[in-house]
Amino acid sequence: MAHRRASIKKIRVDRRRYQVNLRTKSELKTVLRKLTEAFSTKDAAKVKAVAQLVYSKLDKAVKKGILHDNTASRRKSRIQLRLNKLKA
Numbered sequence: 001m002a003h004r005r006a007s008i009k010k011i012r013v014d015r016r017r018y019q020v021n022l023r024t025k026s027e028l029k030t031v032l033r034k035l036t037e038a039f040s041t042k043d044a045a046k047v048k049a050v051a052q053l054v055y056s057k058l059d060k061a062v063k064k065g066i067l068h069d070n071t072a073s074r075r076k077s078r079i080q081l082r083l084n085k086l087k088a
Helices: 005-041 044-064 069-087
Strands: none
Touching: 005 044, 005 069, 044 069
């Protein structure tokens, strides 16, 4: 157990940040599952709408420092490739 006040506060803050990060990651995974379901229906309009939501969640996660920028870019790129195949 930490002894100093600063250490105790740091533990409290870390716990709060962990919960926020966990919530954000969970929301992102949920939206990605919805996108997978949309791809299985092969409805391009629905997929595009859900993809926009995914892009937004990815960008917000990067902005908050939860995901690395390149990770989000890679995921967005792969989504776009699948969307392009679906349209063709």
